[in-house]
Amino acid sequence: MMKKIFFTLIFSIFVLFAFGQNEQPYFQQEVNYDIEVTLDDKSHTLKGVTKIEYINNSPDDLESIYFHLWANAYKNQKTAFAKQQVQNGSTKFFFAKDNEKGSYTQISFEVNGQKVDWTYDEEHIDIALVKLNQKLRPQQSIQFRIPFEIKIPKYFSRMGHEGQAYYISQWFPKPAVYDRDGWHPMPYLDMGEFYAEFGKFDVKITLPEDYVVAATGQLQTESEKKFLDRKVRETNRYINEKYPRGSDRTLPLLEKDTFPNTNLPNKTIRYTAENIHDFAWFADKRFFVQKGKVAIGENNNVFTWAFFNKKEFHLWLNATKYLEQAVQFYSQKVGEYPYPHVTAVSNPYGALGAMEYPMITLVDRMFSANNLDVVIAHEVGHNWFQGILGFNERDYTWLDEGINSYYERLYEKNFYPDLKEQPLLNFLQEDGEIDLMELLKSSMQKENTHQAISTPVNEMTEMNYGIGSYDRTADIMGLYLTPHKMKGFFNQWKFKHPQPSDFIKYFDLENDKAFNDLIYTAKKVDYKIVSVSKSGGYRLKINNKNGIAVPFKISMIAGDQIRTQNVEGFVGEKTIQIPPHSEGLTFDKFIIDKDREIPDFNRKNNTIRTSGLLKKVEPFRLKFLGGVQNPTKTTMYWLPALGWNNYDKTMLGVVLHNNDLAAKNFEFAVAPMYGTASKNIVGTGVVKYNFFPESSLFQRVTLSMHGKRYSSRYDWRNKFYDDFTKLTPKLEFVFRKKRMVSSVEHKVSFRYVNISKNEGFTTIDNPTDVQRRKNNYYVNELKYTFNDSKVTSPLKLEFTAHQGEGFVRLFSNYKQFIPYRKGGKGATIRGFLGWLPQLDNPPALVGFTLGGITNEVSTRDYMFDENLLGRTQDLGIFSQQYFNRDARLRTLANQGSSEEWMLGLGVSSTIPGPLPIRPYFDAAIYKGFDFDKFKEATIFSYSGGVAIVGIPDAIEIYIPFFESKDITDSFLYETDRNTLFKRISFLIDLNALQRVGKETIRFY
């Protein structure tokens, strides 16, 4: 028993460590606000005074108080918000002009009528520490007076303006939370939310009188109530005018929504509220207003309000209905809504988000009315899970988002049983196929890019934030939450700050190892049926290797009859005895978790048949085009293949692949084709096996075999074709990142390239008798890649070594993008360095060249990596195809090769405006043969022109304007190259195109 005691001890320490911080009795501070603020809509500023009554309910003396000055998040590029924007790949704020940024332009603190010292936090300019002149004792209170002025930023995150539309949240100076665990000062973040003290609010807003304002709190100003009612009547008239009886109300208005150019005197409107921890307001002269009323329990007068613009007008026509539905739903399921109104505001200029504040939510651009309904339900739901249960959203995002997402699912199931989240994928998706969210969850876990749900937000990737805190947690809540118990928890903790430990305690999860594993570790659930045998009924051997012991159900299928058996969760291997069926049925199939109730990330191994030779092999299906994974079937997709090159001409065939968008070990895609001119079987293909080690130096190891075969020359005199076959086994190691949020990736790969050329030839003696010969060679390649995808300066560096018969070739490529404006505007710099330590009669042209060109004898592409339209063309349009090689001079150069060393540098830049044109300049220095001096020399070559860019790095056209004399001279004897048109080169890089395609699918 010793072992068990030891284990229990370790586990108790873990539990203590994870949830043991708050052994102190519960208390919460009270913070009451009295705010007066004036909006200046010319200078986009807020000026006012915040008075705060701070009541110390803690057992501690407080010498200073932390404040959040979150408007300062938009001040410069050094704030936590700015850095996170870059980390998450957004350059919107990075390229903000100075007049688009915002901050406190004035602020001072008085306590009980006396000025006090205060300082900014050393690291975060949006946190301040205010020192009190006297200690604040337990049960005592103090009065702050804080005059302030804010320059409102453009709308980058939650507070900002778009013209004269104002979205004002996280704006006033606000004390950080002091609770059982101490102070919680936190900088403002876009990804990462809030934690604040409960209290009363009394807010007076002064602004020009034609502004329509939506706000937290109960409106106290009679004239403003009448003003809003007038707006509602105007909106109703407008709706009837734009959508007369019988017209289609799902069609958009398609009208420009301009700000009225008015200059009216100010009005002051007053709001009050109790038991809230935040206050947001939104003001726009153009707002349309809709109003409704709903009964919640005893309270017949909960008002629903919707504020919206002409843009997305049609989506918002029924918004008060959605609010009514949501507030009733949550009131029934969780507890009665305690506030006087529930309001939704549209910001159709924002980017696909929505944000909760007490009583009010701001909703960005939406897809559809149904979508808006579900988003409103989610945000209204936050009134319960964050608004009333004041969770620390920043540190425990999973608590509020996870529980709220669980109820949002119930809402969706109730009101939209058929709503699919990704309408574009629907056409690919058949019954039995998993949905996009499941696909993402299972792929991330397969690739081990998922993180523990409890990971702090600054270490979390955007994907994990979006999927872990919301959907994966909702899955877990589905296992542990009972709505009845949630009501009890809600009543016990409303208007308080429950911690995870309080939740865990209430739901009796303290000793539930599975729950703790699911939340606090990156362990996965993967039950697998190993085998089935008949003995007295059935014996099922089930494995859950290193997994989480979640209880599950086994479904036993006998024709159309289904029986289920509950199984207690376990880790490791276990044999489950299934008793014989009472009515003598023979089961033909067993399925673990048939109804997808547990978060098993790999459902491919959950089914077994009781008879047949290959019990675990899923039925095979062939499907057109592509699809989403169906866990019970092995699918191969097919689609017609079509290709073209100058020798095979049109190529027809079929693509066979197994890409069902899920991350998997075994992948293949082959495209055998028939060359209509060469009458040759040609094509390309790849077969891969990916290893995803759970913990090692490597994130992924891939063993693959690539192959391709095409015709490469046509001898028109003797009418025969040359062709080549390339076979490449490859091993690639992708290193695990030190921090998952890091933008840096390291990769090492090794490949063995075998080229087999099959060439025809004739001899002088026998000029019409075509003979054939095989020409074989190999190249070993070792390559290290450093890739930093940081959006403000993406950089790629490669070091490559090639070794083959008679040569060793070392070279390095560098590429960096320096953006200078948002929207992909910027300069690209490329560098090259190459050295040939050994060159002794190699079987291919491996000397360094100024750029990639096709060639009669053999293309400079000795690796045959490129897909060229005319691999051996010297003349004609196909000889103008350029490909990336060595110094990468985009201008075609017939000259310039080195058998010793070469250095290259290229620059290109976007130009202002919409034209897809990029001037470029390329240069190289190399040791080569100088035809002027007729001897070996160090040569400097350069060229420049403009590139017309279709898809960057994949489809581009280069028009040369100037070049060094050696390049001009290299075409001296080629009459075919004497016009500008014939010197134009073009790039069609299919490999790059494929990469772009893959990334698009990934981010869809």
Ligand SMILES: [Zn+2]
């Ligand atoms: Zn949410």
